Amino acid sequence: MKPAGWSLLLAALLLHPVMAQEKKDDKPVFVTVDKNNVPVFSDNPVPGASQLQLKEGNRMLAVTPTEISQRSIDQTPKFEVSITKPEQEGTVRENSGTVYVSGQVKPLFAQGLRVRLYLDGQAVAGPSSNANFILHNIDRGEHQLMLELSDQNGKVIATSPVTTFFLHRASAITPK
Numbered sequence: 001m002k003p004a005g006w007s008l009l010l011a012a013l014l015l016h017p018v019m020a021q022e023k024k025d026d027k028p029v030f031v032t033v034d035k036n037n038v039p040v041f042s043d044n045p046v047p048g049a050s051q052l053q054l055k056e057g058n059r060m061l062a063v064t065p066t067e068i069s070q071r072s073i074d075q076t077p078k079f080e081v082s083i084t085k086p087e088q089e090g091t092v093r094e095n096s097g098t099v100y101v102s103g104q105v106k107p108l109f110a111q112g113l114r115v116r117l118y119l120d121g122q123a124v125a126g127p128s129s130n131a132n133f134i135l136h137n138i139d140r141g142e143h144q145l146m147l148e149l150s151d152q153n154g155k156v157i158a159t160s161p162v163t164t165f166f167l168h169r170a171s172a173i174t175p176k
Contacts, residue, residue, distance in 0.1 A: 028052075079158040080106045081115065081131065081149040086165040093168045097138040103131030103147045103160065112152030120144055140169040 030049035032040050042049070085102040086092050092099055101117060114127030117135075120143055125133045127150060147160040 077107050079113070079149055081147045081158045081160045082106075083145055083147055083160050083163040086145075086163065088163050089165070091166045091168060095170050097136065097140075097167065097169055099135040099138050099143075099165075099167060101133040101135065101145060103133075105131055105149060105158075113157075114150045114152075114154075116148045116150065118144075118146040118148065138167055140167050140171075142166050 027043040028045075029052045030042050030045050031052055032042070032046055032049045034040050041052075045051070082104050083101065084104050085100060103115060103117075105113065105115070114129060115131045116123055116126035116128075117133045118124065119135065119138070124135060126148075131147060143165055145163045145165065148156055149158040151157050
């Protein structure tokens with residue numbers, strides 16, 4: 001490692017945020033360089049090792065497995081699901097009553113996630129591994145759509161805002 005690299009590494013170590021108070025039984029820290037020029041830190045002196053002089057308070061407590069698992073839980077992405085088609089307050093003109101519904105999941109659709117489609121408050125399709133649905137023979141008029149995203153255990157993790165759309169179908173009485 002170049003001298004400038006060592007300076008940067010040592011500066012990073014010495015300027016690290018204070019995480020623990022110094023204890024009476026703290027051990028010194030030694031640094032050596034392995035055959036690939038990578039610094040190796042240890043609390044045991046070995047031939048050729050240099051002792052680092054750490055300022056008081058620049059030591060970190062060991063992270064416990066509980067803390068690691070809690071961090072993993074906290075980093076679970078927050079999913080969002082939305083309906084992209086039909087558009088909010090949009091009109092669908094389809095005499096057969098067929099409605100194509102497209103949804104979007106952010107971040108990207110992960111393995112094990114399932115989407116269920118609701119029409120006017122009733123589950124009509126899904127759970128499915130994608131967010132595209134085709135509805136058949138829907139009555140004309142105003143309708144509300146909503147998507148519900150569930151994890152692999154069936155727990156609902158996100159719902160879309162309700163999308164209102166209008167379906168126009170020719171009437172047998174007034175076929176226009």
